Amino acid sequence: MVRQGTSGKSGSKPKGTPGRQPGRPPLKAVYRRRRLFVGLVLLLIVSVSVGGFAAVSGAMRGSSEQASSTEHNGSSGPSAQPEPTPSASPTPSTPATPACDQSLVTVTASTDKPAYAEGEIPLLSLKVTNGGKVPCEVNLGTSQMEYTVTSGSDRIFSSVDCQAESEDLIKTLAPGQSETANFPWQRNRTIPGCGAVSAKPGAGGAYYLLVARLGTKSSSKAAFQLL
Numbered sequence: 001m002v003r004q005g006t007s008g009k010s011g012s013k014p015k016g017t018p019g020r021q022p023g024r025p026p027l028k029a030v031y032r033r034r035r036l037f038v039g040l041v042l043l044l045i046v047s048v049s050v051g052g053f054a055a056v057s058g059a060m061r062g063s064s065e066q067a068s069s070t071e072h073n074g075s076s077g078p079s080a081q082p083e084p085t086p087s088a089s090p091t092p093s094t095p096a097t098p099a100c101d102q103s104l105v106t107v108t109a110s111t112d113k114p115a116y117a118e119g120e121i122p123l124l125s126l127k128v129t130n131g132g133k134v135p136c137e138v139n140l141g142t143s144q145m146e147y148t149v150t151s152g153s154d155r156i157f158s159s160v161d162c163q164a165e166s167e168d169l170i171k172t173l174a175p176g177q178s179e180t181a182n183f184p185w186q187r188n189r190t191i192p193g194c195g196a197v198s199a200k201p202g203a204g205g206a207y208y209l210l211v212a213r214l215g216t217k218s219s220s221k222a223a224f225q226l227l
Helices: 027-073
Strands: 105-111 123-130 136-139 145-151 154-158 170-173 178-184 206-214 222-226
Touching: 105 206, 105 222, 123 136, 123 145, 123 170, 123 206, 170 178
Parallel strands: none
Antiparallel strands: 105 123, 123 178, 136 170, 145 154, 145 206, 206 222
């Protein structure tokens, strides 16, 4: 007699999960492991992506900073230093020309003619010569010179007696060079202070002597005639 609810075959499969073999892990554990693996893979991908992005961002930032620095400096190399301005070489000062040594200066007196007819104006001359070996300066102004005319012991004329004003005139004389100053004498008499003198120098062949002075140096006497 066969019981209801039992299989007619002996050794039928016991009840359990359909299609599962004995000894296999449950499906939930498998799904859990798969989700964990997928999550790790995604995390790795995200990390790589983030790291790459950070590296790229760092590289871009470095390039941007380098470009900004290059633009600021005007060149990709080291910043250009301003060239030093060459200083002007000091100009050597020319030494001042010394004043002529009076002991080396010669003063000479002369007239343009040895004798003058009545009415002719004698031209009195003073010549100064540098007898030194170097150039020197000499004052040829009216402040330094004097023409004096005498006849024996009689003082006839001096150019400074009626001189209204005087001035300086500096000249540079080379070694051996001379300068000459002329004075036209009006054949008149003078006294110091330029007082009035009515007398006239005598003519008729009288001889007169001229002495020229420059500073402290005086010339020898030069003779001439008034006819």
